[in-house]
Amino acid sequence: MTGTRSWIEEAEAALRGGPARILRDVPLARRTSLGVGGPARLFLAPENPEEMAAAIGRLASAGVRFEFLGAGSNLLVADEGPSFVVLSTEALVAEPLIEKEIVRVGAGYMVPKLVKRVAAEGLSGIEFAEGIPGSVGGAVRMNAGWHEGMFGQAVAAFTAVSRQGVLEEIRTSAGTFTYRGSPGVGDRCVVAATLDLAPDDPARIADRMREYRDHRVSTQPTGARNAGCIFKNPPGDHAGRLIDATGLKGLAVGPAIVSDLHANFIINRGGATCREILRLVDAVRDAVLERSGVALEREVILWT
Numbered sequence: 001m002t003g004t005r006s007w008i009e010e011a012e013a014a015l016r017g018g019p020a021r022i023l024r025d026v027p028l029a030r031r032t033s034l035g036v037g038g039p040a041r042l043f044l045a046p047e048n049p050e051e052m053a054a055a056i057g058r059l060a061s062a063g064v065r066f067e068f069l070g071a072g073s074n075l076l077v078a079d080e081g082p083s084f085v086v087l088s089t090e091a092l093v094a095e096p097l098i099e100k101e102i103v104r105v106g107a108g109y110m111v112p113k114l115v116k117r118v119a120a121e122g123l124s125g126i127e128f129a130e131g132i133p134g135s136v137g138g139a140v141r142m143n144a145g146w147h148e149g150m151f152g153q154a155v156a157a158f159t160a161v162s163r164q165g166v167l168e169e170i171r172t173s174a175g176t177f178t179y180r181g182s183p184g185v186g187d188r189c190v191v192a193a194t195l196d197l198a199p200d201d202p203a204r205i206a207d208r209m210r211e212y213r214d215h216r217v218s219t220q221p222t223g224a225r226n227a228g229c230i231f232k233n234p235p236g237d238h239a240g241r242l243i244d245a246t247g248l249k250g251l252a253v254g255p256a257i258v259s260d261l262h263a264n265f266i267i268n269r270g271g272a273t274c275r276e277i278l279r280l281v282d283a284v285r286d287a288v289l290e291r292s293g294v295a296l297e298r299e300v301i302l303w304t
């Protein structure tokens, strides 16, 4: 940064003449499943991986901070909006290219839609994710999972842009993914993924998807505004069980409330602020720590 220019001016100067269109003051509450948070001062949705790489390269050279937005289903955005440029993958929606068991798909493509698409082709391996409302890029980055399934298990390779703006094709290996994490992705932007699935009878895949759906609907507040599990499960236990055992179901700060159905979900009943949700998150963490000695780690990512 030079002189007294703000990060916004620095970013605008860096992006001027670049391929991607810059949008200003884009409300993020509408782009996150929790429905919370102020606007992105600068917002770009590059239309292809090369445009994404160019935008990242320009911002990196100028030393301006930026982060990536998928479907916003695991994000808690500050009431003032984030203090960085938001690069969205919403236009990177290349349709799945299916060759036998190998599926190549854009990072902005929605996971539930992909699950249905490959199931219809008789391809199994990601049906556990039928109710995870994220993008493919977000599912790779978070290694989204449900019961024994984890998205990373199906990922053979991914295309990503490094923090310096270089497009790379990365094959996955044993250490690429961890529980709700992806050290092998690191701080790159995933722009496409290649999945390696297994052939199976479409009717059997559809049955499994139905079982997952029934289980999810009976155990999670699926109709309400939330961001999925707020905390990661600690080793050998469940955050939801610990929160429930501490008697915190129904605990509220303003319109933010701990779900009665699943204690690891916080629901925005309408108009909750980020501050209120954070106060509730802290209250839950403190109470669980005091009662059980377990320090819960947040799964939802905070953008300030």
Ligand SMILES: Cc1cc2nc3c(=O)[nH]c(=O)nc-3n(C[C@H](O)[C@H](O)[C@H](O)COP(=O)(O)OP(=O)(O)OC[C@H]3O[C@@H](n4cnc5c(N)ncnc54)[C@H](O)[C@@H]3O)c2cc1C
Residues within 6 Å of the ligand: 033, 067, 068, 069, 070, 071, 072, 073, 074, 075, 089, 107, 131, 132, 133, 134, 135, 136, 137, 138, 139, 140, 141, 142, 143, 144, 145, 146, 188, 189, 190, 191, 222, 226, 227, 228, 229, 301
């Ligand atoms: C009703 C509901 C149910 C849910 N159930 C589950 C569940 O069963 N299991 C589970 O694991 N999660 C669940 N979640 C949480 C969420 O859906 C997942 O974490 C999902 O993978 C997030 O994807 P996203 O595209 O929405 O990412 P975002 O919320 O947009 O971003 C999450 C993080 O990933 C980064 N990111 C996003 N896209 C990219 C990219 N292309 N490249 C690099 N980084 C990127 C962001 O910068 C951010 O750090 C649930 C959420 C809701 C609302």
